[in-house]
Amino acid sequence: MEDALTVSRLQFAFTVTYHYLFPMLTMGLALLIFVLKSVYMRGRNDLYNRAARFWGKIFAVTFVFGVVTGIPLEFQFGTNWAAFSAFTGDIIAQTLAMEGAFAFFLESAFVGLFLFGERRFGQRLHWFSSLMVFLGTWASGYFIITTNAWMQNPVGYRVLENGNIELNDYWAVLLNPWMFAQYAHNMGGAVVCGAFVMAGLGAFYVLSGRHVEYGRIFLKVGVIAGALSSLWMLFPTGHFSSDQVAEHQPVALAAMEGHFQTDREADLVFIGQPDMEKMEIDNPIVLPGGLSILLYGPAGGEVKGLEGFPEKNWPDNIPLLYYSYHVMVGLGTFFIGIMFLAAFMLWRGWLYTFRPMLWVLMLAIPFPFIANTAGWLTAELGRQPWLAYGLMRTSEGVSPLVSSGNVLFTLIGFAGVYLIMGLLYIVLMVREVGHGPEGEHETLENTENLTA
Amino acid sequence: MDTFWFIAVALMITLYVLLDGFDLGAGTIHLFAAKNEQERRTILRAIGPVWDGNEVWLIAGGGTLFFAFPILYASSFSGFYLPLIIVLWLLIIRGLSIELRGHINDPLWASFWDGMFFIGSTLLAIFFGAALGNVVRGVPLDEDGYFFQPLWTDFSPFSEPSGILDWYTVLMGLLALTTLVVHGANYIAVKTENRLNARSRRISRFAWVALVVLTVLGTIATFWVSPWMLESFGARPYGYVLPLVAVAGLIGMIVFNVRERDREAFLASSAYIVGMLTSTVFAVYPRVLPAVNPENSLTITNAAASDYGQAVGLIWWSIGMVLAVVYFVVIYRLFRGKVRLEDEGY
Ligand code: HDD
Numbered sequence: 012m013e014d015a016l017t018v019s020r021l022q023f024a025f026t027v028t029y030h031y032l033f034p035m036l037t038m039g040l041a042l043l044i045f046v047l048k049s050v051y052m053r054g055r056n057d058l059y060n061r062a063a064r065f066w067g068k069i070f071a072v073t074f075v076f077g078v079v080t081g082i083p084l085e086f087q088f089g090t091n092w093a094a095f096s097a098f099t100g101d102i103i104a105q106t107l108a109m110e111g112a113f114a115f116f117l118e119s120a121f122v123g124l125f126l127f128g129e130r131r132f133g134q135r136l137h138w139f140s141s142l143m144v145f146l147g148t149w150a151s152g153y154f155i156i157t158t159n160a161w162m163q164n165p166v167g168y169r170v171l172e173n174g175n176i177e178l179n180d181y182w183a184v185l186l187n188p189w190m191f192a193q194y195a196h197n198m199g200g201a202v203v204c205g206a207f208v209m210a211g212l213g214a215f216y217v218l219s220g221r222h223v224e225y226g227r228i229f230l231k232v233g234v235i236a237g238a239l240s241s242l243w244m245l246f247p248t249g250h251f252s253s254d255q256v257a258e259h260q261p262v263a264l265a266a267m268e269g270h271f272q273t274d275r276e277a278d279l280v281f282i283g284q285p286d287m288e289k290m291e292i293d294n295p296i297v298l299p300g301g302l303s304i305l306l307y308g309p310a311g312g313e314v315k316g317l318e319g320f321p322e323k324n325w326p327d328n329i330p331l332l333y334y335s336y337h338v339m340v341g342l343g344t345f346f347i348g349i350m351f352l353a354a355f356m357l358w359r360g361w362l363y364t365f366r367p368m369l370w371v372l373m374l375a376i377p378f379p380f381i382a383n384t385a386g387w388l389t390a391e392l393g394r395q396p397w398l399a400y401g402l403m404r405t406s407e408g409v410s411p412l413v414s415s416g417n418v419l420f421t422l423i424g425f426a427g428v429y430l431i432m433g434l435l436y437i438v439l440m441v442r443e444v445g446h447g448p449e450g451e452h453e454t455l456e457n458t459e460n461l462t463a
Numbered sequence: 464m465d466t467f468w469f470i471a472v473a474l475m476i477t478l479y480v481l482l483d484g485f486d487l488g489a490g491t492i493h494l495f496a497a498k499n500e501q502e503r504r505t506i507l508r509a510i511g512p513v514w515d516g517n518e519v520w521l522i523a524g525g526g527t528l529f530f531a532f533p534i535l536y537a538s539s540f541s542g543f544y545l546p547l548i549i550v551l552w553l554l555i556i557r558g559l560s561i562e563l564r565g566h567i568n569d570p571l572w573a574s575f576w577d578g579m580f581f582i583g584s585t586l587l588a589i590f591f592g593a594a595l596g597n598v599v600r601g602v603p604l605d606e607d608g609y610f611f612q613p614l615w616t617d618f619s620p621f622s623e624p625s626g627i628l629d630w631y632t633v634l635m636g637l638l639a640l641t642t643l644v645v646h647g648a649n650y651i652a653v654k655t656e657n658r659l660n661a662r663s664r665r666i667s668r669f670a671w672v673a674l675v676v677l678t679v680l681g682t683i684a685t686f687w688v689s690p691w692m693l694e695s696f697g698a699r700p701y702g703y704v705l706p707l708v709a710v711a712g713l714i715g716m717i718v719f720n721v722r723e724r725d726r727e728a729f730l731a732s733s734a735y736i737v738g739m740l741t742s743t744v745f746a747v748y749p750r751v752l753p754a755v756n757p758e759n760s761l762t763i764t765n766a767a768a769s770d771y772g773q774a775v776g777l778i779w780w781s782i783g784m785v786l787a788v789v790y791f792v793v794i795y796r797l798f799r800g801k802v803r804l805e806d807e808g809y
Pocket residue numbers: 027030031033034035037038074075077078079080081082083084085115118119147148149151152153155156197515518519522
């Protein structure tokens with residue numbers, strides 16, 4: 012905790028991880044709300060409209076938390092990572108500024124319209140605004156992922172005589188090859204999140220016998236979306252992501268997989284604890300030769316282990332990186348399992364009455380959040396010790412004159428504010444869920460009577 | 464090209480102050496303007512659909528600043544470390560207070576968020592003013608273009624090192640607060656009826672008196688602290704138009720207020736804000752961050768992004784801004800007129 016670098020890293024990691032808890036839900040829900048609203052527009056079944064409105068309320072609260080926790084991030088590049096901002100600003104600020112110009116304006120305009128405009132402006136505009144909200148949140152995902160993709164895999168720049176870099180190919184940055192897999196994977200993760208929350212809440216309503224007809228809708232939509240998106244996370248996107256890491260960041264891959272010695276028949280580790288002193292995995296359960304086959308097909312191939320790389324290029328927290336990656340992949344496998352089982356039951360018509368499955372779905376709500384967070388930990392820890400891969404080390408990017416004491420103060424402040432916000436969010440969600448999809452009339456009438 | 468981006472960033476920040484300014488002002492006055500639950504909610508409804516969009520101008524302006532002048536972004540954001548983070552906390556508190564208040568129907572809950580809305584908005588207005596004051600006074604940049612300022616030292620703008628808060632920057636903060644109070648009151652007057660409308664108008668009138676005093680004091684203090692501010696006007700006399708716009712706005716506010724023409728009064732306070740900000744920016748140009756030691760000042764040239772970057776930026780930026788303006792016009796038109804509570808949203 013002594014140096015400003017460590018504290019700044021902690022602060023960034025904490026604030027961005029916290030922030031992302033909200034967008035992963037809003038981006039997923041934005042798609043599902045659009046689906047609900049579209050179903051309503053076709054069949055004019057009012058249940059679906061109410062359902063869309065109900066999720067709109069959940070979306071609204073989550074969105075606010077996403078907005079207010081997002082603003083600090085945009086500023087922290089300057090406050091805590093001034094050297095990094097000065098060095099890479101010519102490139103990454105392009106995409107960050109484009110996010111503001113194209114995504115945030117769009118979102119803010121149409122979220123207002125979506126939340127306040129249904130009664131005044133009618134169904135068609137309401138449907139349209141749900142579409143625009145979906146596109147807006149997904150566009151913002153695109154720009155932020157493109158920014159991150161550049162840090163993972165810098166492209167489209169040239170090095171000047173004085174060692175600085177500048178942008179020289181705009182489209183190369185926007186169409187960074189790294190971005191495609193990352194975007195597809197990450198947005199899939201958001202849909203997984205939205206789908207589990209929707210299905211889990213549906214299960215809760217059905218189990219507790221309240222709002223049962225809505226509970227069934229939530230279950231149906233959530234399980235279908237959940238099954239599709241869970242599979243999507245493994246194949247093709249998860250697979251492509253790991254290929255990409257193997258190609259561009261082989262040292263990160265070795266660390267993620269807990270792969271210490273270079274080997275032609277590298278094992279795939281399922282379970283085990285990396286032992287950094289002895290450079291091996293304790294209590295291993297492995298698939299012999301599995302890693303080589305995954306990366307190079309049945310013929311296999313040599314996979315370089317950590318020892319094959321100079322230690323100064325190793326990610327600096329290998330155990331955490333290893334665990335994050337295994338938690339993500341482990342949960343991903345688990346998601347596929349339960350969602351396909353649930354989808355099968357839905358198809359056979361057993362789902363709404365088979366209580367154990369409903370319990371599982373309900374209790375699974377937190378896990379996509381954990382998986383998404385673990386995914387980001389994997390990506391960001393794997394990128395270490397680089398801030399922009401191969402170009403700038405994390406230790407070089409920190410603000411030169413900001414002292415550790417100041418950063419510690421603000422870190423503690425953020426921790427306090429965010430702790431309270433977390434509690435508030437939970438209180439609000441519990442109330443919203445308590446009111447249920449029909450609750451809106453209750454609250455509206457109450458407020459109408461509240462004249463002074 | 465550098466000049467273009469200087470103007471573009473200044474424009475976006477001005478728009479931010481103009482738009483978010485009225486909801487900040489509304490936050491400061493709502494405790495006094497609204498006397499009961501209905502009126503409180505009316506005020507919140509008047510800004511509900513638009514405040515987030517207004518705030519996006521800050522994010523987009525910050526983003527544009529970052530991309531057009533990366534060095535300025537790095538230097539100023541790290542130099543103003545503490546106050547900026549405090550501003551972030553205030554933005555969080557304020558955003559939550561606007562949005563969460565209506566989700567639980569309980570008088571204590573509502574009062575709590577009313578208080579937060581007031582505190583957040585008021586302090587933000589002061590901080591923004593103080594920030595501008597710092598730019599005008601100059602900051603202790605070193606040869607590498609970095610600085611770090613403590614929150615305060617001995618509160619004198621002439622001592623070395625000077626803090627972020629000294630009597631000059633605090634004066635600027637109060638000026639900003641008063642400006643936004645008038646501006647916010649004018650907006651609320653436009654959007655409401657009856658007693659709320661009358662009270663907002665009265666607040667606007669009282670605050671106007673303070674505004675005149677502070678404007679005069681602030682102008683004198685500025686030229687005392689930073690005499691070089693006059694140079695730009697001397698070199699390019701057409702710049703005198705800008706302070707004239709501010710003065711016209713100042714007069715217009717009270718004239719229209721007395722005649723109960725709320726819309727025009729709101730336009731007048733907008734003109735005042737535009738006039739004041741553009742005069743300042745005009746005087747600072749071509750510096751972007753004046754240093755205490757003038758040799759270290761950041762200017763539009765030594766802080767700028769690459770030519771290529773600025774050129775491609777011009778294309779997407781123009782498209783983005785046209786789109787943004789279209790959204791704003793559409794949204795403000797859709798939600799135009801006086802706020803009535805019957806058509807409550809979610
Ligand atoms: C892939 C998705 C994703 C990721 C990785 C991030 N965000 Fe985010 N962010 C969103 C997806 C998103 C979102 C879903 O689009 C939000 C939620 C609410 C909103 O307005 O947009 C958002 C909000 C949001 C806002 C508020 C916008 C507003 O006022 O409307 C800012 C300033 C940022 N983000 C900035 C960042 C930065 C600097 C990040 C990286 C470090 C970041 N976000 C990670």
